[in-house]
Amino acid sequence: MAIVLGPNRYGKAEVRVARVTRTTATDHELCDLDVSVSLSGDLADTHLRGDNARVVPTDTMRAVVYAFAQDRPLPAIEEFGLRLARHFVDAHASIDTARVRLLEYPWVRIAGTHGPHPHAWTRAAGVRRAGVVRGPEGVEVCSGLADVSVLKSTGSEFHGFSTDRYTTLAPTRDRILATTVRAGWRHRRDGAAPADWDASFRAARDTLLRTFAETHSLSLQQTLYTMGEAVLAEQEHLAEVRLTLPNHHHVEVDLSPFGQPNPGEVYQVTDRPYGLIEGTVRRGDAAPALADLPWE
Structure with missing residues (x-):
């Protein structure tokens, strides 16, 4: 051999x-x-x-x-x-x-x-x-950001999910949604690079954060897609957006043993384990990425 x-x-x-x-x-x-x-x-x-x-x-x-x-x-x-x-x-x-x-x-x-x-x-x-x-095969460029922590204290739900005999999670119509955004966006390889790299970066960052804030979330997956879609809609020279969004869980604490109510005010913040949501939003007519593109 x-x-x-x-x-x-x-x-x-x-x-x-x-x-x-x-x-x-x-x-x-x-x-x-x-x-x-x-x-x-x-x-x-x-x-x-x-x-x-x-x-x-x-x-x-x-x-x-x-x-x-x-x-x-x-x-x-x-x-x-x-x-x-x-x-x-x-x-x-x-x-x-x-x-x-x-x-x-x-x-x-x-x-x-x-x-x-x-x-x-x-x-x-x-x-x-x-x-x-x-x-x-040519030249390819991706831009992005990492370690940007975001949180919204309402405007997020999670219900209607698949269940089996191991399911203990209760559905919710109102929860804290928190994540640390890692995002990368790939520029087209057809010569349509931005005239100003810095301005393109600031616009993409601002769009990601604004969309996270303004989207009424039914799942972090839905939020991920909406964030990527908004960036592509605003910048024609971008081919795709990749997002990694860990779900930083905030669990409402039961204060009833102490005779106290807790109407969504006190939460336990857990760092692990955590849900990890990853996805790519692509422009349909864009050429595929070079395999060697350093997204991370």
Whole structure:
């Protein structure tokens, strides 16, 4: 039986880079990134014979990330990922595919006596994400966000579900709905990329949050679909939206043993186990995603 080398790639993971743009001596902008790069191509010799002639060292990948971070102004993370992917494929004949994943950690200015402080920040909630693949099949980009916690204290129901002899969950017409949103949206590969990556990201984020808030939910699955549908309806250049929504359960506490009523005011918050709702909302005429697209 023959033994052969299967698909493979390698890279530098989680290169942490902070970029300070010094507009004046004291007025600064801050960008905080986590960048991962992986490469694949004509690399069989290094696996089979230990011949590293075609291998781009992972230390070089790290150096390229830092060198490109000197660009001024630093572009949106989608554009930064495109520049990195383009460099590795164009600069090295042995590499046919570059995969770049980027996380951007948001910082907001601390409120000072005379307004927002010009060079002091505090970490904000949520993470902006982007993924880029450049390979023989073309270039593809996804954007997204993670770790955005949302909750609505009413406007959510769950009833009419399938039951069997193990079912103990009571149906409800009013419950707390809470989740931590992880979302990714894929841009079309037909040249219809947004003119402004930052504006596209802000619009998608705002639509996701607004739709969560305004949708009367009959299930978290229904809410997921409605959120993805709303993003696609507003941005024609997007092909699909993927969402991961854990259901953070809030259980109404029985206070009757203490002689106290509890009209939906006191809840036990449980962190695990939790329901995990995942789904993709696609535009029907969009080309399928590249298999290597770094959604996570």
